[in-house]
Amino acid sequence: MKNIMEVKNVKLRYGDFEALHGINLAFPEQKLTALIGPSGCGKSTLLRCLNRMNDDIADIKITGDILLAGEDIYRPHLDLVELRKSVGMVFQQPMPFPFSVFDNVAYGLKVAGIKDKELIQQRVEESLKQAAIWQETKDSLDRNALAFSGGQQQRICIARALAVRPAVVLLDEPTSALDPISSSEIEETLMTLKTKYTFIMVTHNLQQASRVSDQVAFLMNGNLIESGTTEEMFLAPKKEITSNYLNGRFG
Amino acid sequence: MHEIFLDELKKLNTQFMEMGVLVNDQIDQGTRSFVAHDKKTAQKMIKEADVVPKEAIRIEKKALDLMALQQPVATDFRVVISILKAATDLERIGENAISLAVETVRVKGNPRIPEVEKIISQMTHEVRKMLIEVLTAYVQEDEKTARSMVDRQEVVTANYQKARKVIIDGVEKDSNAAVASASYFVIIRLLKRIGDHIVNLASWVIYKVSGELFELADPKAE
Numbered sequence: 112m113k114n115i116m117e118v119k120n121v122k123l124r125y126g127d128f129e130a131l132h133g134i135n136l137a138f139p140e141q142k143l144t145a146l147i148g149p150s151g152c153g154k155s156t157l158l159r160c161l162n163r164m165n166d167d168i169a170d171i172k173i174t175g176d177i178l179l180a181g182e183d184i185y186r187p188h189l190d191l192v193e194l195r196k197s198v199g200m201v202f203q204q205p206m207p208f209p210f211s212v213f214d215n216v217a218y219g220l221k222v223a224g225i226k227d228k229e230l231i232q233q234r235v236e237e238s239l240k241q242a243a244i245w246q247e248t249k250d251s252l253d254r255n256a257l258a259f260s261g262g263q264q265q266r267i268c269i270a271r272a273l274a275v276r277p278a279v280v281l282l283d284e285p286t287s288a289l290d291p292i293s294s295s296e297i298e299e300t301l302m303t304l305k306t307k308y309t310f311i312m313v314t315h316n317l318q319q320a321s322r323v324s325d326q327v328a329f330l331m332n333g334n335l336i337e338s339g340t341t342e343e344m345f346l347a348p349k350k351e352i353t354s355n356y357l358n359g360r361f362g
Numbered sequence: 363m364h365e366i367f368l369d370e371l372k373k374l375n376t377q378f379m380e381m382g383v384l385v386n387d388q389i390d391q392g393t394r395s396f397v398a399h400d401k402k403t404a405q406k407m408i409k410e411a412d413v414v415p416k417e418a419i420r421i422e423k424k425a426l427d428l429m430a431l432q433q434p435v436a437t438d439f440r441v442v443i444s445i446l447k448a449a450t451d452l453e454r455i456g457e458n459a460i461s462l463a464v465e466t467v468r469v470k471g472n473p474r475i476p477e478v479e480k481i482i483s484q485m486t487h488e489v490r491k492m493l494i495e496v497l498t499a500y501v502q503e504d505e506k507t508a509r510s511m512v513d514r515q516e517v518v519t520a521n522y523q524k525a526r527k528v529i530i531d532g533v534e535k536d537s538n539a540a541v542a543s544a545s546y547f548v549i550i551r552l553l554k555r556i557g558d559h560i561v562n563l564a565s566w567v568i569y570k571v572s573g574e575l576f577e578l579a580d581p582k583a584e
Contacts, residue, residue, distance in 0.1 A: 343396045
C-alpha cells in the first residue's frame with residue numbers, strides 16, 4: 112500500500128501552547144483515514160496542517176515534515192494554489208459560494224486557470240455525478256447553490272472539491288450538520304469515491320468512522336495515541352484508553 | 363452513561379458464571395448417578411433439564427440487548443460477544459450432561475466392567491476440573507490457561523481411546539457385559555464431547571482477551 116501523505120514528527124504551537132506534540136502518521140492512497148478523539152485533541156488542527164490552512168494564524172509555529180507524494184508541503188516558495196488543488200477540503204457546515212451550482216463547481220477550475228469551456232462543463236458534470244448530486248441538480252445548474260438543502264449543499268461542496276481532481280480530500284466533520292439520511296448519502300458517496308481519491312476525515316461520529324474508514328487514528332491531548340486498520344481499532348485496539356474512548360467512556 | 367453499561371456487563375458476567383456452576387453440577391450428578399445406578403437422581407436431573415437452557419436464553423437476551431442498545435465496540439464488544447458465544451457452548455455441555463442422566467435411566471444390565479467405570483470417573487474428574495479452570499480463566503482473562511485446554515483435552519481423548527479398548531476387551535472376556543458396554547460407549551463419548559465444548563469455551567476466552575479468533579478444537583480428533 113502506497114502512502115500518499117506522511118506526517119513526520121509534526122509539532123504545532125500557538126504561541127506558548129503546544130497543540131500537537133510530535134505526530135507521526137501515514138495516509139495510504141485511495142483509503143479513507145478517520146481522525147478521531149475528544150474535542151480539543153488536535154485532530155482538526157492536524158487536518159488543517161495538511162493543506163496549510165493554519166498558515167495565517169498569528170504566532171503559529173509548525174515543525175516536522177508533512178510530505179505529499181514525498182515532497183514537503185511546507186517547503187519555501189510552494190504554490191499554495193497548487194497545493195490546495197492537490198489537497199482539497201470540505202468543511203463541517205456546507206459552504207457553497209452564493210452563486211449558481213455550476214459556478215460553484217467550476218470555481219476551482221477557473222482559479223486554476225482552465226479556460227476551455229467544454230472541459231469545464233465536462234468536469235462540472237463529472238464531479239456532480241461523482242458526488243451523487245447530478246440527478247438533483249442537472250436541470251437547475253443555474254440555481255443558486257444556497258437554495259438546495261443542507262445535504263445537497265454538502266454534496267455540491269464535495270463536487271466542488273473534486274472538480275480540480277485533487278489527490279487528497281480533507282473532510283472536517285462533513286456530516287455533523289446533516290440529518291441521518293443526508294449523512295448516510297454522503298457516506299455512500301465517500302465509499303464509492305474511495306477507489307479514486309484519498310480521504311482524510313475528522314469525525315466525532317464513531318459509528319460513521321467504523322462504517323466508512325479503512326484506517327483510524329486516535330488522538331488525545333495533542334498526541335497520537337494509536338492508529339491502525341479500522342477492524343483492529345474497533346475490535347482489538349492495543350490500548351485500553353482507545354477502547355474506553357470508542358465506547359464513549361469519556362470525550 | 364457508561365456506568366450503566368458496565369453495571370449491566372457485570373450482571374451478565376455473574377449470570378454466566380452462575381450458569382457455569384449449574385452445568386458443572388450437572389456433569390457431576392450425571393456421571394455419579396450413572397456409576398452409582400442412581401436412577402432417582404438421574405430422573406430429577408431430566409425433570410430439571412430446562413433450567414440451564416432458560417438461563418442461556420436470559421443471558422443471550424441480555425447480551426443482544428446490550429449489543430443493540432449500547433453498541434459496544436473494541437474491548438466491550440469482545441466481552442459481550444464472547445459471553446454470547448460461550449453461553450452456547452456452556453448450554454451444549456449442559457445438554458450432554460442431561461444425556462448422561464438419560465443414559466443412566468436407560469441403562470440395564472449387569473455385569474459391569476469396573477475398569478471402565480474407573481476411567482469414566484477419571485474423565486469426569488478431568489472435564490470438571492477443566493470447566494472450572496476455563497470459567498476462572500474467563501473471569502481472570504487468563505489466556506495462558508485457556509490455551510492449555512488443548513493439551514488437557516488430549517488427555518481426555520486419550521482416556522476415551524483407552525476406555526474403548528477396555529470396553530471391547532471386557533465384552534470379549536464376558537459377553538454378558540455387552541448390554542452395559544453400549545451405555546459405556548455413549549457415556550465416554552459424551553464426556554469427550556463435553557471436553558470439546560470446554561476447548562471451544564477456551565477459544566472465547568482468547569477472543570475476549572486478544573481479539574484473536576482461534577480454532578482450538580481439532581475436528582479430526584475422535
